[in-house]
Amino acid sequence: MSLQSNSPTAPGSPAPRHSVFAPFRALTSMQRRVFSACFLGWTLDALDFFILTFCLDQIGTTFHIGLETVAESLFWTLAMRPVGALLFGLLAERIGRKPTLMINVACFAIFELASAFSPTWPIFLVCRALFGVAMGGEWGVGAALALESLPKEGRGFFSGLLQEGYVTGNMLAAALSGIFAVAVAHLGLTGFAAGWRMLFVIGACLTLLVLALLATVDESPAWIAGRAAKLAKPPVALGLKLASNISQMTRFAPTFLFLTLMMFAFTSFSHGTQDLYPKFLKHDYHLSAPVISLVAMTGNLGALLGGMTCGTLSERIGRRKTIMFAALLAIPMIPLWAFSHTAVMLAAGGFLMQFMVQGAWGVIPVHLNELSPGPVRAILPGVAYQLGNLLSSRNGVFQSRATEHLFHGHMAPALGWTVLIVGLLVALITSLGPEAKGVDMSSNAAA
Template sequence: MANPLRTLTRAQFHAYFAALGGWSLDAFDFFIFVFCLKAISGEFHTGVKSVAEGIFLTLAFRPLGALVFGWLAEKHGRRPILMLNVASYSAVQLATAFAPNLATLLALRALFGFAMGGEWGVGAALALETLPAKGRGFFSGLLQEGYVIGYLLASIVFACLFVHVGWRGLFIVSSASALLVLYIRYGVEESPAWVAGVVARRASAAVLWAAVKGYFPTLCYLVLLMACFNAFSHGSQDLYPTFLQVQHGFSAQTTGNIALVMNLGALAGGICFGALSERLGRRGAIALAAALALPMIPLWAYSHTAVMLAVGGFLMQFMVQGAWGIVPAHLNELSPPSVRAILPGFAYQLGNLAMSRMAPFQAGFAESHGGDYAHVLSWTLAVVVIALILVTALGPEARATDLRVSA
């Protein structure tokens, strides 16, 4: 089978790489905070649960960012707003490094969530409106795994640099994401669907509202679907480093190494199931990946050695991100072109908002049960997997829709 990346034109490759890079660095900045929860709580003399409120605030403000930046992208184009997104979340990341207290840090995580919320929808619209329909499952899988690439990069940076620069130094390092703006500015062209003019001319408030109303039943379904998806990923990832450090007493380096192995599995899973969705359909591939996560729970949550936890983490994230790899294509195929920069991202982030209490809930439950993170991680994930399979099976599918058409 030919490498699908080799079939892309120069313009298609650069647009795709910009979207992948934006999402990867966005996730990198997010997960730097996740890896530093324990260290931040120690400096500010508070519990992990209090600092984990920063995860909630990030997720809670993402829908607002998706709506605002998505609307700006319909009005002014995908490319300039993607640049604004990247610059914004990088600036907030730098400011976080100098937070004097917990209250300031939490306020900055809310601002980060606003900036982060716009990137996925705008970047995915730019990429998928530029790419051909053939091989979209593969490209969707790799694009969504930008989230995993960000996690992987964060785990490497945490393992290598944390002991030398501390959590504040890691935030300074991660603010270098702003350099991607230069690549977008000089190497990326605008979406051909947007340049055609139809989307831009329709981006009035009245027409956008009419499109949202017409799309409302599907939007409600997608929000429910994305709530399940976000519970699946955040429920299996956000507190896993804390679980490794607190319940197993692993060092920062060991924790980072396990996260590295987990994310290699996640990256492989997203690409494999994304490509598989071309054969099984989007819904069939999602349901298969989710179902295969269930037998991985004992190895992932209840192993006793670093090696076996790494194996369990690899297999679990292969399935979690295998399902997630189908999401960019699935959501964009179900969205009308006039609001494609708004509604997929808005649905995604509303689903995030619905599950934004996942990490604080899991942390609070574990702390109230003697620090037993394994128990809460396992039963919450089992419930989420069953819900995801059911919701996916009940929904629509529009595989192979031509996203390059503007109307």
Template sequence: MEGNTAITDPESNSKNNNNNGRKQAQNPWKLIMSLNRAQKFTFIAAFLGWTLDAFDYFIVIFSVPFIAKEFNMEPSDIAGSITITLCFRPIGAAIFGLLADRYGRRYPLMVDIILYSVMELASGFAPNFLVFIILRGIFGIAMGGEWGLGAALAMEILPPESRGLFSGILQQGYATGFLLASLLHFAVVDHIGWRAMFWIGSFPAILVIIIRVFVPESPTWKAQQNVRKSTGSTGKAWLQSTKLVLKHHWRRFIYCVLLMACFNFLSHGTQDLYPTFLKLQLGYDTTQVTILTVIANIGAIIGGTICGYLSQLYGRKVTIIITVILAACFIPLYLLPKSFASLSVGAFALYFCVQGAWGVVPAHLNELSPPEFRGTFPGLTYQLGNLISASSAQIEAKLGERFKKDGKSNYGLTIGILSLIVMASLVVLTLFSKEYKNVNFIEQAEQGDLEINEEEKLKEEKK
């Protein structure tokens, strides 16, 4: 993807690049217990941050039919708020990512969590759809910042040999948030109403206390700062590195955006409209929808963890490709059966594979990231991919309402067709990806900033 560049490329550090070699399997429990206190608290905070962020997002997914009824609108119109949330996420990734590259990961992450918690609380008081959709847009900004900051902080502090396992666990904060939202939906929506779900969803602000007290700053970012301070050019080096990253790594940036667009189409296309499909097309009640969602997300959590761990043994690309192909095989079982038992098996299997592929993403995307831009690059490419896929639920809803089956909107047809197209695209794109498994982030960061300083000196000498 790249030519010769002045910015450090992981490929140039061959002693840390174990792409092609398979390491002997390590006991997952030993990997977990090998973490020190700071690493454990950092990972827990990153996991909870993403879990609660996803939890707040999925509250809308489950509330679509109820919000539509109260505002006297079609479900496809309410799904527009999901699109708006996804569209604003790249803004948050850029803002909070740049702040994280300049001022460290911790404080921008704390501000981000407070912002999305406040917006979630306010959403529960929205008097009309216009106010609701504005609040969801601001929530999208905060949601866009959380993943990149949390993933960078976690991946930078963890040992390289454990990245695969913890990448899988970290990404399943998304499925865990989905699971918690489904349980809240079951316990609250029929008894208290959809607004109460948003009020309860504001409690993640408490997580800021944990981050402030127990989570240290990223050692990779601190190493960069030490190099910059030693040259007396902290602010200048940050601006220069940002310019050089954009100059030399734009091809990689575009590639990762396209890759993440396929990943986000894969998850949103299979999941966002599924509760609506179950309720409105199949006629399932709240209890049945909740049980199916719980089963599916248990599959997601198991799949993401296992496949993340396997990616450490067999590589990031191989793991992604195999799990996506398996997911395509389970699409018919996910949508076509009319029996609850068969749908349960299909939902478990599909979510296992979809989130199994996703479990590789935090490690893979951070390893592909230029070291000087790691606070911004993973989150921004992720959220720009989200922007491209933002309308997936609304497209599925609109098409489903147009193509009827037995007098009902045929959401299942559009979910299946879109998902299979995206799965094929993702397999092809992944084949062209590079892989930098086990690259040393701290050495990479120090070398990158030294090269930037050398380039600055050469420019001054020429002048």
């Protein structure tokens, strides 16, 4: 079955609007499969990343290093993502979204598995850097394939749901960590089977599900149309094609620079509230691994609901207003999220904080793709996103240093100040930017 049209239903049969999931039910079977594959790819990519955040202590013990040094592995993963966004974005424009995404998924599974068997800290760092390259390519190519294949009706909903694949991966990492800790305690597991390395192996193996699903989906109809238009023209040498892609990026430099700055604020917002939070719960509150897992899962549930809610809301009030609304409302959640006295209250704070943080994030896939011109849609959003990650990649290191040197070993103030500063920054930058809600994305993707 081929996706030749973005029409969600047959003529004269409008999709029902009585529930938030009506846009998903209105999709064709192939459109559902495409979206599910892209969602699952982003989910398991995030799972493989967030497993690391639940193993920082164990990894430090294995390699005899401290928290600040272990946090360098987060930095190198994030720092290398722009490289992957550029490489896989260029490849997606040349050979198509689907095959590029399959290559990408295979790469991050391989590097995750290699991390599990790293014998020394330097080799582990190299594996995490290579994983970062693969991780960097997934979001841009997957978002392009999904959003180019779906109808513009309900695009905000699909954007919110797609972005929450990242949150779902975080939630699965929390669940896997908690279940694994219980299994180790009750089943008497020892050695390799009881350590952090096994979690990395499990994460890598789960990625095979994405490859199986991607094998059944169609290519982006927008890329196919653009490809046909290219084939009708005289052939161009590979070097000239690369130069053309770079020229296109230069042409849209103002948009690219603005989106990069915006993504710096957004990635600081998400990583600043997520990456060290499990460590914070153990370090400041001495919670057990199963309790930490439950608190993290509660926060991720809020994130999932926030992304879908705000993504849908953006269809009514606009992308910018929704982002600003969610970012500013994260600030009043700081006391409950970082300074509560019980695990239950921390979980409630985590739910509300991540509802707002990921509520703002839920608008990002559609907002970036709508603002990106068709000829560079597989490249520009992903590269801008990952360059933003690069600019914020030492966030975890800075938070760790602030904890040790400014707040006498207490992580709560470092986390709280992060949300206050970055929440205001997200709202400010978003307010200064453009909006292209509802723009046609059905053609010229590869022109």
